[in-house]
Amino acid sequence: MKNDAVIDFLKTRRSTPVLQLAEPGPGKAELEEMLTIASRVPDHGKLAPWRFIVYAGEARAEVGDALAAIVAADDPTASAERLDLERKRLSLAPVVVGVVSTASIHPKIPEWEQIMSAGAASYNLLAAANAFGYGATWLTQWYAFDERAFAALGVADGEKVAGFVHIGTRKEAPFERPRPALADVVTWRGAL
Numbered sequence: 001m002k003n004d005a006v007i008d009f010l011k012t013r014r015s016t017p018v019l020q021l022a023e024p025g026p027g028k029a030e031l032e033e034m035l036t037i038a039s040r041v042p043d044h045g046k047l048a049p050w051r052f053i054v055y056a057g058e059a060r061a062e063v064g065d066a067l068a069a070i071v072a073a074d075d076p077t078a079s080a081e082r083l084d085l086e087r088k089r090l091s092l093a094p095v096v097v098g099v100v101s102t103a104s105i106h107p108k109i110p111e112w113e114q115i116m117s118a119g120a121a122s123y124n125l126l127a128a129a130n131a132f133g134y135g136a137t138w139l140t141q142w143y144a145f146d147e148r149a150f151a152a153l154g155v156a157d158g159e160k161v162a163g164f165v166h167i168g169t170r171k172e173a174p175f176e177r178p179r180p181a182l183a184d185v186v187t188w189r190g191a192l
């Protein structure tokens, strides 16, 4: 049966810039529901080739301190503003969820399919946060690709970061963003 509310939601949802996210964020019960939705994604072979790391409370600043230390070690001349930015990386939103791809070589399921499933989980988490009335945004940034940051983030060897979904209350309605014209992204073959 057609579900107009869901269609309208999907047609209008969008991300909220992290600087526009504020307290309050979701509590544990709400976040668990969102993570349950995030886990309900296409996943060839039922491998669950992803996992989630929730950064909340003081843990956000602890990771930020470690990120700032990496930047300071790489560039001893890094400005105080830059180091402050690094310290706040995970503290701008009340809750940040790291979506980690645990994809590995499998006899039947291509690694690419496992990686894409982590993208689907990230998107479902984003959409679930919006459905609960929160603003959210999916970011990576440098520390998603820097193995030195992985220890502080809790990402294990061999894992990859699909992204960090930042969740909070929108300070204002998100502005619209241009979307591609269908003609640019759709190839029709055969008539409907």
Ligand SMILES: Cc1cc2nc3c(=O)[nH]c(=O)nc-3n(C[C@H](O)[C@H](O)[C@H](O)COP(=O)(O)O)c2cc1C
Pocket: 013, 014, 015, 016, 137, 138, 139, 140, 141, 162, 163, 177
């Ligand atoms: C894997 C991935 C990583 C992203 N990383 C960043 C990022 O680091 N910085 C950024 O400004 N946007 C990043 N984005 C873009 C935003 O999450 C988002 O696509 C954009 O704000 C519009 O999203 P919307 O369609 O939900 O409005 C990333 C998107 C994806 C899919």
